[in-house]
Amino acid sequence: MRVVALAGGVGGAKMVYGLAKCLPAEDLQVIVNTGDDFTHFGLKICPDLDTVCYTLAGMSNSETGWGRSGEHWNVMETLRKLGAPTWFRLGDLDLATHLERTRRLRNGQLLSQITADFCQSWGISIAVIPMSDDPVATRIELKDGGVLDFQEYFVRHRCEPVLRAIHFEGAKAAEPAPGVLEAIRRADVAIICPSNPWVSINPILAIGGIRDTLAAKKVLAVSPIIAGRAIKGPAAKMYREMGIAPSASAVAHTYLGLLNGFVLDTADHGEVNDIARWGIIPFATNILMVDSNDRKRLAQEILEYCARL
Amino acid sequence: MRVVALAGGVGGAKMVYGLAKCLPAEDLQVIVNTGDDFTHFGLKICPDLDTVCYTLAGMSNSETGWGRSGEHWNVMETLRKLGAPTWFRLGDLDLATHLERTRRLRNGQLLSQITADFCQSWGISIAVIPMSDDPVATRIELKDGGVLDFQEYFVRHRCEPVLRAIHFEGAKAAEPAPGVLEAIRRADVAIICPSNPWVSINPILAIGGIRDTLAAKKVLAVSPIIAGRAIKGPAAKMYREMGIAPSASAVAHTYLGLLNGFVLDTADHGEVNDIARWGIIPFATNILMVDSNDRKRLAQEILEYCARL
Numbered sequence: 001m002r003v004v005a006l007a008g009g010v011g012g013a014k015m016v017y018g019l020a021k022c023l024p025a026e027d028l029q030v031i032v033n034t035g036d037d038f039t040h041f042g043l044k045i046c047p048d049l050d051t052v053c054y055t056l057a058g059m060s061n062s063e064t065g066w067g068r069s070g071e072h073w074n075v076m077e078t079l080r081k082l083g084a085p086t087w088f089r090l091g092d093l094d095l096a097t098h099l100e101r102t103r104r105l106r107n108g109q110l111l112s113q114i115t116a117d118f119c120q121s122w123g124i125s126i127a128v129i130p131m132s133d134d135p136v137a138t139r140i141e142l143k144d145g146g147v148l149d150f151q152e153y154f155v156r157h158r159c160e161p162v163l164r165a166i167h168f169e170g171a172k173a174a175e176p177a178p179g180v181l182e183a184i185r186r187a188d189v190a191i192i193c194p195s196n197p198w199v200s201i202n203p204i205l206a207i208g209g210i211r212d213t214l215a216a217k218k219v220l221a222v223s224p225i226i227a228g229r230a231i232k233g234p235a236a237k238m239y240r241e242m243g244i245a246p247s248a249s250a251v252a253h254t255y256l257g258l259l260n261g262f263v264l265d266t267a268d269h270g271e272v273n274d275i276a277r278w279g280i281i282p283f284a285t286n287i288l289m290v291d292s293n294d295r296k297r298l299a300q301e302i303l304e305y306c307a308r309l
Numbered sequence: 310m311r312v313v314a315l316a317g318g319v320g321g322a323k324m325v326y327g328l329a330k331c332l333p334a335e336d337l338q339v340i341v342n343t344g345d346d347f348t349h350f351g352l353k354i355c356p357d358l359d360t361v362c363y364t365l366a367g368m369s370n371s372e373t374g375w376g377r378s379g380e381h382w383n384v385m386e387t388l389r390k391l392g393a394p395t396w397f398r399l400g401d402l403d404l405a406t407h408l409e410r411t412r413r414l415r416n417g418q419l420l421s422q423i424t425a426d427f428c429q430s431w432g433i434s435i436a437v438i439p440m441s442d443d444p445v446a447t448r449i450e451l452k453d454g455g456v457l458d459f460q461e462y463f464v465r466h467r468c469e470p471v472l473r474a475i476h477f478e479g480a481k482a483a484e485p486a487p488g489v490l491e492a493i494r495r496a497d498v499a500i501i502c503p504s505n506p507w508v509s510i511n512p513i514l515a516i517g518g519i520r521d522t523l524a525a526k527k528v529l530a531v532s533p534i535i536a537g538r539a540i541k542g543p544a545a546k547m548y549r550e551m552g553i554a555p556s557a558s559a560v561a562h563t564y565l566g567l568l569n570g571f572v573l574d575t576a577d578h579g580e581v582n583d584i585a586r587w588g589i590i591p592f593a594t595n596i597l598m599v600d601s602n603d604r605k606r607l608a609q610e611i612l613e614y615c616a617r618l
Contacts, residue, residue, distance in 0.1 A: 042351045074381045078405035082430055084412065092401055096387035102351035103393065121391055168524035 001307060003213050004187035005030040008200020009048045010065045010232050011224050012193035013055035014289045016126075018299030019191070020056060025125035029183035031210075033195070034111070034130045035138035035168055035203030036150045040088055043098040044105055047151070048200065049115055050097060051131055057122040065232060068093045087156040095185075112177040129183060131204045134174035138199050141165040143241070150199065159234035166198055169208035184213045189306045192221035194287065196235040197254040198242075211258070218309055221263030222287060222302065223248040227267045231288065249274045250283075261309050263287060263302055281309060310615060313496035314339040317509020319374045319541055320533050321502035322364035323598045325435075327608030328500070329365060330601075334434035338492040340519075342504070343420070343439045344447035344477055344512030345459045350398055352407040353414055356460070357509065358424055358439055359406060366431040374541060377402045396465040421486040439494060440513045443483035447508050450474040451551070459508065468543035472550050475507055480515040493522045498615045501530035503596065505544040506563045507551075507609045520567070527568030527618055531596060531611065532557040536576045540597065558583045561591075570618050572596060572611055590618060 003023060005016050007030050016030045030052060037046045048064065054060035054068055061067045069094035071091035080086050090098070097118070104114045110133045119128050138150040142161040153159060184190060195201055205211045228246050230236040244250050248264035249271040259280045264271065265287045272282040282304045289295045314325050316339050325339045338362060346355045356375065363369035363377055370376045380400035389395050399407070406427070408487040408535060412482060413423045419442045428437050452471040462468060504510055510530075514520045537555050539545040545555035553559050557573035558580040568589045573580065574596045581591040592614045598604045 039415075040412075041408040042353075042415055043408075044351075047483060072381075072383045072401075074383055074401035075404050075408070078402045082405055082409050082427065084405070084409040092381075092383035092510070093387045095384050095404070096391055099352075099384070100388055100391050100393040103349075106348075106351055118391065187337040 001303065002027045002186055002188045003029075003191055003303070003306075004189075005182045005191045005193055006195075006201055006204050007031070007048070007052055007074065008033045008195030009036075009051045009287075010055075012048070012195040012200065013052045013060070014295050015191070015222060015290065015299065016052060016195050017055050017296050018289065018295030018297075019303070021296045022299045024301055029127040029129060029187070031131055031180050031183060031204060033200045033203050034052040034132060034173075035136045036154065036199065037135070038137070038149055038151045040090075040151070042082075043095075043102045045088075045098050045151075046101070046111070046130070049111075049128070050094070052128055053115070053119060053122060053124060056119075056124045056128070059122070067091050071146050084298065088151060095126070110177070126181065127183065129179045130142040130177050131180060131210070132174040133177045134170060136171045136174050136203055136207070137169040138203055139167045139169055141167060154199075154234070159237060163238065166202070166238075168203045168206045171203065172208070174207050176207050176209055180207075181182075181209055181213050184210070184217060187217060189309070190214055190217050190219045191302065191306075192219065192255060192259075194222040194224040194231065196224060196230070196233055196238070197251055198235065198238045201255075214258060217256050218260050218306070219255075220257050220263060220302070220306065220309065221251065221259055222263040222298075223251045223265065223268070225251055226265040227290065247271060252278065252280055261305065263305065310612065311336045311497045312500055312612070312615075313492045313498075314500045314502055314560050315504075315510055315513050316340070316357070316361055316502040317342045317504030318345075318360045320598075321357070321456065321494070321504040321509065322361045322369070323604050324500070324502040324531060324600065324608065325361060326364050327598070327604030327606075328612070330605045331608045338436040338438060338488070338496070340438050340440055340489050340513060341483055342509045342512050343432065343441060344445045344480075345463065345508065346444070347446070347458055347460045349399075349460070350393075352411045353471075354460075355399075355410070355420070358420075358437070359403070360528075362424070362428060362431060362433060362460075365428075365433045365435065365437070368431070372432045376400050377580070384459050390539055397460060402617055419486070423501060436488065437494065438488045439486050440463070440489060441483040441516050443479060445480045445483050445512060446517070447476040447512055448476045448478055450476060463508075463543070468546060472547065475511070475547075477512045477515045481517070483516050485516050485518055491515075491520055493526060496526060498618070499523055499526050499528045500611065500615075501528065501564060503531040503533040503540065505533060505539070505542055505547070506560055507544065507547045510564075513566075523567060527569050527615070528564075528567050529572060529611070529615065529618065530560065530564050530568055531572040531607075532560045532574065532577070534560055534577075535574040535597065556580060561587065561589055570614065572614065578610050
């Protein structure tokens with residue numbers, strides 16, 4: 001079975017890690033959100049791409065959920081002494097990724113090619129593809145009228161401001177990166193990972209051609225919400241601020257028109273009838289991925305469920 | 310006595326360090342070459358400014374002659390593993406300088422203001438002023454017809470290619486940074502430090518208004534060449550490739566029309582008559598600065614000589 005996965009940061013990375021343990025490398029491709037990419041200290045930083053790659057390479061920091069394991073902080077500590085902003089934590093090892101990516105981009109290389117080269121260097125055998133080589137910027141419009149760049153909202157302000165709307169600047173003009181539509185077309189099933197629908201998956205779906213190409217495929221999503229709470233991050237808070245009660249079925253509803261199947265936690269088993277009523281075949285299991293065994297077990301269950309879809 | 314110093318990298322930094330030990334902070338200002346600044350990995354790197362500042366702050370690496378003492382190499386080592394270019398060595402501590410400078414420049418701050426802020430942060434009390442806030446790029450035209458950016462020539466190719474000409478791109482359009490001409494006007498004497506005349510001092514003199522303003526002042530230079538050899542760097546090789554035998558008097562000749570005095574090593578005492586014939590008052594002493602006592606001793610001797618000029 002050929003699988004294409006759509007992923008954002010931590011939750012998506014864990015799901016892809018599990019799928020990579022269950023599938024031959026040539027049967028798994030992952031399309032990653034780049035809407036939360038930003039430029040900081042002149043460096044191009046791609047948080048979701050890096051989280052997915054670091055996780056697949058086994059070099060992610062499992063305690064923080066971001067960055068690299070065995071990280072050092074010489075640069076950051078020196079920046080602090082110089083009075084520089086330190087709200088976005090850049091580790092020494094992580095910085096090398098941003099520096100080399102920035103150098104190559106300035107030399108005219110494409111983000112998709114750079115990502116492929118990095119994956120090879122890091123021993124990642126599955127294809128990790130940024131959703132687009134063109135810049136797309138997730139911008140958070142606040143209830144009080146201001147607008148924040150995503151990382152300012154997400155990291156600097158810890159998702160505390162109340163939002164009114166989310167915009168993906170540049171998405172209309174952006175083209176899918178080379179390999180994105182091909183990966184969807186050749187897949188037997190597309191899996192939307194348990195990433196934040198608002199800021200991790202919707203930016204991918206906003207790129208011209210991706211949603212339409214997905215619509216012709218068997219698509220399932222995995223809920224990032226259990227018992228009304230996001231496993232990690234601001235997804236539940238975002239649903240509330242958008243006027244929607246956060247729940248697994250609310251997530252399924254976000255992807256309505258696209259989904260054939262939906263994977264939710266057994267804690268939300270009471271919602272399966274609602275979901276089934278929308279023509280989506282629900283599958284309730286333990287979706288919390290605490291360790292790498294969980295990732296593999298969940299991936300295996302989902303692949304078996306896909307085969308039955 | 311109020312002094313303005315013109316400086317490039319290592320030799321200039323040592324001279325300025327000595328002068329700073331002999332003069333009240335308000336009586337010393339230093340104008341630093343920025344012609345060898347360049348952008349690497351997207352970061353703005355100002356080697357001469359950093360060498361002068363690190364030296365004045367007592368945090369320079371005296372063994373290498375560049376970079377910071379107590380440096381770490383986590384980023385560089387990780388870049389190497391990623392297949393990135395490593396010919397320009399960027400230490401972890403040093404990188405923080407480039408990152409924060411790049412961030413501020415991108416925010417529209419001027420290099421001169423950023424340098425002043427960094428000096429304050431590093432406890433440097435004398436004014437360190439870049440020659441210009443505008444970009445000037447020293448480019449090395451090679452005998453074989455190619456052209457190299459200065460750092461490519463200097464670091465990557467270790468000054469090995471034979472040069473034909475040196476160009477300061479942008480120098481004609483560049484304005485002196487705020488404070489540069491004022492520093493010269495208020496000085497009783499201008500000291501051209503023992504820096505490379507071709508690529509450290511000439512770029513400063515190429516900025517509109519600097520040479521003319523200096524010409525109205527008492528000016529002396531300190532030779533970077535002893536017994537036909539550069540104390541450090543490619544100055545002697547450059548003289549040879551320009552068709553001039555490298556010597557202290559050749560350096561004095563480079564600045565002809567500008568100099569009232571010239572400081573050379575006792576090893577070159579035989580050249581004092583030639584220099585005096587050009588209307589320049591020579592002063593021969595031990596100009597080699599091996600340790601910080603040498604720097605202070607030489608600075609003191611030069612200041613006494615200035616008083617007699």
